[in-house]
Amino acid sequence: MAKVAIATRQPAHAGKSLGGHGVSLKVLEPASRMSLRARPAAVAALSKAIGVTLPEKPKSSAVKAGRTVLWLGPDEWLVIDEAGGDPIGDCASVKGLHSAVDVSHRNVGIAVIGPNAADTINAGCPQDLSLAAFPVGAASRTVLGKVEMVLLRTGEDAFRLECWRSFSDYVWGFLSEAARDG
Amino acid sequence: MLLIHCPYCEEERPELEFRNAGEAHIARSTNIAAESDEDFEKFFFIRSNPKGVIFERWRHIHGCARFFNAARDTITDRFLLTYKAGEPKPDLEKLKADGGPAAWANRPPDQLNEKPKAKRSTKGEA
Numbered sequence: 001m002a003k004v005a006i007a008t009r010q011p012a013h014a015g016k017s018l019g020g021h022g023v024s025l026k027v028l029e030p031a032s033r034m035s036l037r038a039r040p041a042a043v044a045a046l047s048k049a050i051g052v053t054l055p056e057k058p059k060s061s062a063v064k065a066g067r068t069v070l071w072l073g074p075d076e077w078l079v080i081d082e083a084g085g086d087p088i089g090d091c092a093s094v095k096g097l098h099s100a101v102d103v104s105h106r107n108v109g110i111a112v113i114g115p116n117a118a119d120t121i122n123a124g125c126p127q128d129l130s131l132a133a134f135p136v137g138a139a140s141r142t143v144l145g146k147v148e149m150v151l152l153r154t155g156e157d158a159f160r161l162e163c164w165r166s167f168s169d170y171v172w173g174f175l176s177e178a179a180r181d182g
Numbered sequence: 183m184l185l186i187h188c189p190y191c192e193e194e195r196p197e198l199e200f201r202n203a204g205e206a207h208i209a210r211s212t213n214i215a216a217e218s219d220e221d222f223e224k225f226f227f228i229r230s231n232p233k234g235v236i237f238e239r240w241r242h243i244h245g246c247a248r249f250f251n252a253a254r255d256t257i258t259d260r261f262l263l264t265y266k267a268g269e270p271k272p273d274l275e276k277l278k279a280d281g282g283p284a285a286w287a288n289r290p291p292d293q294l295n296e297k298p299k300a301k302r303s304t305k306g307e308a
């Protein structure tokens with residue numbers, strides 16, 4: 001009888017963490033991620049199916065029961081599910097025209113936490129990360145050094161940074177250096 | 183660094199998030215196969231390249247990813263106005279008359295998100 005080969009997925013930088021001056025970095029656990037595109041007509045039905053009202057305000061996010069929806073553009077959202085759910089499956093029954101693409105393993109999530117978190121990110125991100133301009137819950141696609149990232153403020157001193165897996169070496173290195181400079 | 187107002191994000195964002203996408207308001211022929219070579223050349227290659235105000239397409243590529251249009255002064259690099267794709271070309275004369283710090287780059291941080299004040303009517307004033 002043939003043996004069943006089971007491939008184990010090894011997330012990039014799994015389990016890495018680093019403590020700096022007033023900031024700590026931690027590579028986050030794998031999560032389900034969905035890139036969602038939809039016109040206004042389908043937004044209500046998709047919100048219902050996902051269980052989170054899709055935010056329509058620029059630079060905002062919504063969170064409910066381990067599922068975070070980030071506004072990326074007028075018809076584009078990033079859904080991150082950390083509760084083991086299946087956002088793609090949830091959207092399958094929605095009739096309205098939309099595009100739901102599983103990008104779970106495209107991204108690596110990194111938590112940047114501590115009083116120097118904003119300064120550490122600002123080492124490579126030109127956005128104003130003051131609490132007034134980028135309050136808790138604010139979310140935006142933007143840049144870090146030479147690469148694109150998605151940034152979510154999860155607390156006054158806490159950010160979740162999402163970058164493409166192939167950029168994660170660069171991002172981890174960049175943040176580590178910035179954290180040391182703190 | 184220039185701060186560019188994205189009409190979709192409804193705020194100013196750093197220029198590193200944007201990419202220029204050439205001159206705006208260049209209409210593609212609805213029957214391009216019937217275009218003469220001369221007309222196609224005009225459409226495809228010839229750009230106004232003015233010294234002064236130019237209308238350009240920009241893309242907030244590392245932000246909301248939208249294309250939008252902007253009126254920019256090629257001498258000062260000042261953005262006079264940005265507006266959503268599909269909206270009509272603004273009146274150049276009116277833009278010149280309004281002038282003002284449209285890029286808002288020198289405003290204090292707490293005023294960065296203020297909308298420009300409507301031009302006051304000068305009718306009846308001495």
Ligand SMILES: [Zn+2]
Pocket residue numbers: 188189190191192242245246247248
């Ligand atoms: Zn934008």
